[in-house]
Structure formats: structure tokens, C-alpha cells
Amino acid sequence: MPELIESPSLVEAAGTPPKQIREVAGRVNTGESRLSIAHMTSPPGWAEPWQRPEFDEWIYVLAGAVVVEHDAGSFEVAAGQAVRAGAGERVRYSTPSGADYIAVCLPGFAPGTVHREG
Numbered sequence: 001m002p003e004l005i006e007s008p009s010l011v012e013a014a015g016t017p018p019k020q021i022r023e024v025a026g027r028v029n030t031g032e033s034r035l036s037i038a039h040m041t042s043p044p045g046w047a048e049p050w051q052r053p054e055f056d057e058w059i060y061v062l063a064g065a066v067v068v069e070h071d072a073g074s075f076e077v078a079a080g081q082a083v084r085a086g087a088g089e090r091v092r093y094s095t096p097s098g099a100d101y102i103a104v105c106l107p108g109f110a111p112g113t114v115h116r117e118g
Contacts, residue, residue: 016046024038024039051116053085064098
């Protein structure tokens with residue numbers, strides 16, 4: 001039977017200044033470990049530490065832009081575009097002008113599997 005998820009859970013975010021994470025599905029909101037879906041609202045100037053996660057991550061930008069840094073360079077993901085970072089890839093995300101986006105992780109995000117530097 002389909003299950004209604006009535007509302008997301010707020011999850012603490014890494015990086016500064018703080019961004020808002022609203023987890024719709026995942027370990028925190030639904031107890032689901034196979035995937036996580038979160039709506040992120042990131043302020044101008046937000047950046048997080050470099051990471052090498054154990055999960056694949058897709059980001060779909062709704063508004064603004066997300067800058068993706070990786071070992072070979074960097075690029076900007078604008079509203080209406082998406083990016084996929086594979087498990088084990090070293091990446092760093094930032095939002096110099098702010099952004100609103102959806103992140104999907106397979107398997108689901110867990111603090112112990114993101115492996116942030118520093």
C-alpha cells in the first residue's frame with residue numbers, strides 16, 4: 001500500500017554558513033537506508049568540506065546554482081540542471097550566490113559514510 005510521507009525532518013548540515021536540509025525520505029525521516037531524498041536551501045557563501053562519500057549522489061538544482069569542485073577542476077550546475085557524483089569520488093559543493101536543490105543519495109546518506117576532510 002502506498003505510504004504518505006506527511007512532512008520532512010530537519011537535519012543538521014555541514015558547512016558554513018548553515019544551510020537548511022529537509023529530509024523527505026531517508027534514515028532520519030522514514031528509517032529508509034536504501035536511499036535518501038532531501039530538499040536543500042543553501043544561503044549565499046555556503047561551502048562544505050571536501051568529501052569522499054560511499055554513496056552515489058544526484059543533485060537537481062531548482063533555483064540558483066551549485067558549484068561542484070572535484071580533483072580535475074570545477075563546474076557550476078544552474079537551475080534546471082543536475083549533476084551525479086559517484087561513490088568514492090572526491091567532491092566539494094558550494095553555493096556562492098545561494099541555491100535551492102534536491103539531493104538524492106543511493107544508498108541513503110549517513111554521517112559515517114560521507115568521509116569529510118578536516
